[in-house]
Amino acid sequence: MTLTAILPTLRASLPEPVDPALWPAHTETTTDDVLVAAVSMVRLAELTGTPCVHTAEQAPPRYRPRSWMPRDVSVAVASVLRVRRPRTGVVLLELDAVLPPFAVLDQVRLIGRVSTAAPTRTSVVTPYDGTDGEPFHRLPAPLPADVREGDLLCFPCVSAIRHRDVVEPVRAEVSR
Template identity: 45%
Template structure:
């Protein structure tokens, strides 16, 4: 348990800590954003839409953030679609991404705004499954529709796995596939 869990008002001046070994290289948290290898995840979501994925080198465990020369890690940025209170008092949170099996949901962070609300237990319902994650995770209790959340993943998460419904190829008049210029270079 961290000071920001005990005194949520501290989140107005100190960012929530992260498990440094679980996030990609050069991950930096601010009050309302997470930056990975120099890329603001809030800006990435604005530019690419959600869900989106960013991949960088993984961190060698126990080194305090040294990038791995052969391992990758990813982050999935998603938007909250719905929030409801369950009978047991926990929250049910639906997001627009299908999280890969390598997602570390316990490290989920809200980005895009600063909240000083206390944490609350929540079940994360992703777009890839009809059932929620069995484990209860902690999110800020004032999470709302439209909020951005980011989840780190071990290995390289693929956008086609996170958002299989999004079309990345368009068909030209001649019938051959081509990359859409409006699709963020994915």
């Protein structure tokens, strides 16, 4: 548990800490943004729209063998499309992105604005695709309780992903 989780009002002046082993090399956080190799994830989302992906070099492990070579890892940014609050303390989010299997969801960050609301249990609702898969993913990291439509969420991926990995496929209906 971090100091900003205990006292959420500190988020206005202190950036939330990140695990440097799970984010790309040269990742820095501010109170309302994540910078990866000096690229602002908020600015990237403004320029390219969401969902978007930024690929960078993996951070070196603390103890690494001589043969260690860095590989590419990614950071994805998604926008919140809809927020539902079925009961007190539970938030269901619909994103404009598909959560890739390599996403590190316990490192998800709210970017683009500073929130001093208390953290709450959050789940991401995935669209029903006809399979028997889970309709939602519970985020291990609680997000602020005041998450709203249009907010940006940023999360690292432990493997390099492409834009098409986070874009929901459009299913066209063929008529004859």
